[in-house]
Amino acid sequence: MTVLALVALALALLPAVLALANLLALRRKPSGAPAPDSLVSILIPARNEAANIGPTLAAALASTGVAIEVIVADDHSTDATAATVAAAAARDSRLRLIAVPPLPAGWTGKNHACHVLGQAASGRHLLFIDADVRLRPGAAAALAAAAVASGAALVSGVPRQVTGTLGERLTVPMINFLLLGYLPIPLMRRLRDPALGAACGQLVLAEAEAYRRVGGHGAIRESLHDGVLLPRVFRRAGLRTDLVAASDLATCRMYTDFRQAWAGFSKNAHEGLATPRALPIWTLLLGGGHVLPPLLVLAALLGAGSLPLAAAALALSLGTRAAITLATREDPWTIPLHPITVALALTLQWNALLRPRRAGVATWKGRTYPAA
Template identity: 30%
Template sequence: MIYYMLLFIFMLLLTIVNIKAMPKLKRYEPDSKTPQPLISILIPMRNEERNVKRIISSIKGLTYSNLECVILDDQSTDQTRTQLLKEIHGDPRFTIIEGKELREGWVGKVHACHQLSQAANGDYLLFVDADVELKERTLEHTLATAQATKAALLTGFPRFPVKTWLEALVVPLQHVVVFSYLPVVVANRNKMSKASAAHGAFMFIKKETYEAVGGHEAVKSSLVEDVHLAQLFKQKKHRVILANITSHVSCYMYETTEEVWNGFAKNIFVGLGRSAKAVWVLSFFFACYYVLPLPFFIAGIFTGNMLWILPFCIMLFQRFLIDRSAQQKGLLFCTMPASAIVLMLLMNHSMKRERKKQGYEWKGRHYQ
């Protein structure tokens, strides 16, 4: 039992190191002698009518002066374009382009991002999802951080406001994975491609480097193009920085429990390299680390055995620190055992769909 408890102490210390090591967006100090580089904000949209008002409003509120925003309407069948025209209302900084027919061998979002990059004029490209909201000084602080760290690609996991019960259980686990298991110091200072994490909702890229590595075309068939693009940058010896952007960027990922389930089912097995072994190992570990401490805790309460009580307390404290760093809801950390169970179910569901060659449905398109 002592060794079991030592595992929790080690994981807690690793999490604290990762929280401290992950850079936050820096304060911007403009140089009056140096012109501001042009930043192109690039947004792929497919049936995003519910998100149009929020994202356009937040971009209009940005204080960075030298920007353009290019939006690709990816053959939407809802009121996306109508809503865009209404919210943009003639603002010359915005351009709407029509998405071309999806080409064979491409994933829809990757194809859209590729078209957006071709239409961009900026020195820097900021790929954001339509469900994102940006604070007013996001561009200044992101640019300053990228320049200070010499990052060719700066990315981060946004703050995730959650509404539905399944979203609350699953979506914040993205921060848990990054802060608990990714060696942030190694990921940010080393060009080892395996030590990479990225989030497609916020990808700030130096255009010159983006074009040199082949851009989205180089990862055209990927369902987790953000991670594969980050790995590609590292393989080409360019610096990738994972930053804590939760103070500036929020992402409203899903509206319904069905969207949550399908969204994670689409990405999770692919993100694990389509490895059944990885699913089994992670399921066993999550059961031991996040679920088993609860019955031990209950037994410890009745027997007065502190060694049985401590693992659960340490695990919850670890999750509390992560949620605080990610600006997540106050008491959500208490649901960690239930979150782990749902994640295990999702991993196995995603793996079974892959093995049965059922593929995945997303945004009205089918992917294998």
């Protein structure tokens, strides 16, 4: 038990150190502003988003600090998405609605819609946002300024994640925890290794010329995980990518219940952690550092093992999660649930890896895609 407690302590220490370094790195805000003649194209792929699109458009059109155009690509919606956008466009000439052509073979829906949007945009910067993302007024200008200041061809960040149900609170916080606890952002900024590339697909700003030169979303046309693969495309071309703190720039409520969250995170698991090579390593890192400590504390209270070592590992794990949660302005009531959240995330990933592989394993927004 003592050896297990030492292992758990070491595995909990790793994300604690990385989170501290990352949070300090993200505290430094870029100075300056976008070029005076800059235009940011805010690009929104939308498929059956009638419930979301109105507030999203209102927030985007309220942008300040930089000239904008807003383009919505209606991806064969069967609800009132197109009508809502058309009505808003009639009131504001900066907004356009375009129709997405039929989905070609070999493409996933979002990547195809984003590709169409990238072709239609005229801005120096292309800001891709999901239809459930609400931009703050200064967000587009801040992201463009960050790109200019860092020399990055792609800049991304995680919007403040809004969670309303227990199912969301047990799943969504893993986004920021994995990013800030396990990606060395200072090293990512120094090196252009594609393996260090990361983004959040909800909020991605790309320099238009670079985006088109590397192939944009067309270079990842079969992917369901643009947040992982798109920055790697840029880095393979020798371009810089960056991450910024975005909890003050936008908000997003990804899902509305546990079923949606499970389906949403499962659809791209095979392009993230759920691979035969990666998942055993992540199980050791996450399970050993965050699920094992409370079990060791319980065992120590029952008379087996070292309570000080087990308690130290648990304190490090929960302290790291607390620091990330507070810095990203997520729900603090999720902090005590952290061991369950990590265990549930690992269960989801193993389920995605081991479940029977059918011809169409991922279904999303009414479309079924072949297994990767």
